[in-house]
Amino acid sequence: MINQEFKAMLQGKSVIRELSEYATARGQEIGYENVFDYSLGNPSVPCPEGFTQSVIDIYKEMDPMDIHGYSPSLGNTKAREYLAGELRERFNIPYETKHIFMTSGAASSLAHAFRLVTKPGDEIIGFAPFFPEYIPYIKATGAKFTIIPANTADFQIKFDEFEKALNPNVQAILINSPNNPSGVVYSEETLRKLASILEAKQKEYNHEIFIISDEPYREIAFDGKKTPYPSHYYDNTISCYSYSKGMSLPGERIGYMAFNPKCVDADINAIICGQISRGIGHNCPSATQQLAITRTGFKLADLSVYETNANIIYNELVDLGFEVVKPQGTFYIFPKALEESSIDFCNKAKEYDLLLVPGDTFGCPGYFRMAYCIDTEKVKRSMPVLRKFVEECYR
């Protein structure tokens, strides 16, 4: 018999996906150039040219048997060696090959991380606003997901609420900086305070508490700043990376986990992840993609458009009187809606073909997300529409 629990999930359609489907349908009516679709977080810049050339070179030069064979269960050894070296150099942390586990992107990194450090019934704490897929990701592991309400002043952490929520059942803290949907980067101060609380609690509870750091937006930081790297502040950190955003390869499903060399069981965590893979149908990312990222080295897509768009939208929102925290990275901004219900607010905007996602989806009602991974020209054209919407509906 078909599993009724999964079947029932068909009723709970993703708000983001529904909006995106509406955008496509509306685009067929009025021309997609006239739909100001801020719904989806799909990169809008091509991957680096060096990546494309790497794949062509691999297919022209290498023996197909050497390209397409099974990867070892922890991933292509050369890719893991290369990544340990890249991260060693960039972050000055002594990663070795054994600390790297290749994954099929962020979803796969997280699927392994949750299972590695929790068992069914354990608790994971996260912070609003958060990527909504965390809920089904964690639910399937049998762990409980506790969400700390948003600190809407600056979208750092509400430490008082966090400390209240901590209890011996908590085995992991899930963070995401730069953050989807707020665009905010956790400051060094935030990471230091988080680390110090967790260190004390580890002693008190007499077990480890891991930070699972979801870092697909790590390289998209504005104002020439670098994202503080969580593993610098706390030993029991698992960095979960994906090439989807920084290199614009979301469809390729390639990423990795990097275990802090000082974390508990650092020498064997990647090997345990290889065992976890067996139960969830994972068997390494595409061999081609592992070779390609190794050959390409550390190159990024031209990410500057995201900062350009962020500035245009932020300035306009401020000018229109919105309460909004300036994004420090990603391609999202998360302003406060102009009425209590952000669902009503977004529905009204939809009448102007402005597609905004209500904050409820991200555990933060009353706010809304704009994903500005779209052409700057379109962003510019949408600003008068935003102004018109605000003036007609809220003045």
Place this chain on the structure above:
Amino acid sequence: MINQEFKAMLQGKSVIRELSEYATARGQEIGYENVFDYSLGNPSVPCPEGFTQSVIDIYKEMDPMDIHGYSPSLGNTKAREYLAGELRERFNIPYETKHIFMTSGAASSLAHAFRLVTKPGDEIIGFAPFFPEYIPYIKATGAKFTIIPANTADFQIKFDEFEKALNPNVQAILINSPNNPSGVVYSEETLRKLASILEAKQKEYNHEIFIISDEPYREIAFDGKKTPYPSHYYDNTISCYSYSKGMSLPGERIGYMAFNPKCVDADINAIICGQISRGIGHNCPSATQQLAITRTGFKLADLSVYETNANIIYNELVDLGFEVVKPQGTFYIFPKALEESSIDFCNKAKEYDLLLVPGDTFGCPGYFRMAYCIDTEKVKRSMPVLRKFVEECYR
């Protein structure tokens, strides 16, 4: 705290993987050409040239944004359309796009299939000898895996034992034809009888029982025969395919599930699988690989070497007095050992640098597997070694 259940799995190393690691180490001592490594089922022929060219063309001609964007959650729509058409034509079953779900190879196909048709506590029946990874695959879903002992006469199904094992808790039957490790293809007679029993039991129990058909070896059939396609015999069949063997792309992690258009919930099973993906970190196979198999169309690697090797080994085994069923496909043969313990038998063979896998691993003690996906030249050189081993140890 690190999950102790997964950590404990590190103790139970795969016999096949250990043998394969031994082969590598031994090869460094005496030269790999002198190690007769029949341990691993890794294809030994290159992928079709048309596949390599397809990837180069895609990267040269297409906009990177069109190559690398997120796939819809059920897979690239053009790939699904193409596959529905390919299967319609090849098998004369009216598949439509909605009946195809793209997966990251066989492990991923099975991870979705088990979760789709069972819930924790349900029962899945399989048949010895079987691919040993089925055990961890199913264990992680919470379902129970019941194994029917091997019919060593011809490695078809022991129907008397199967009928005794059936009960209302059984929701799925897992089959694998052509079979790893026996090399046997389920006959039309076997599939008809299986279908007829299941149809009666579905009525008796008043719920569906699905056949989950693991078909990575579908295209590797000998004597110019075609593998009987299970979906022809039973409506509630889910075909799980992988491009690993027939196209020699094991590292690329690409495959699909095809739902018989007459199966229960045929219109929505692929959509439900999209929901299952969210809990196991799956998010489609590599976008490049989906485009590549679509562009390449139905082409196979040159699979003839497997049949050549099968004949050489089979004839030699028969000549040496082994009890052995002639392989009808795959790149495996599964003879009876010359002593009761196939572990002892294989350990003795190891002294001759003949690496054979004991049948215990496949749920069939007393037999052993040879994976002959190696060069024919090496197969030929290994035959006198096999003869020497048998004559010195068993005559």
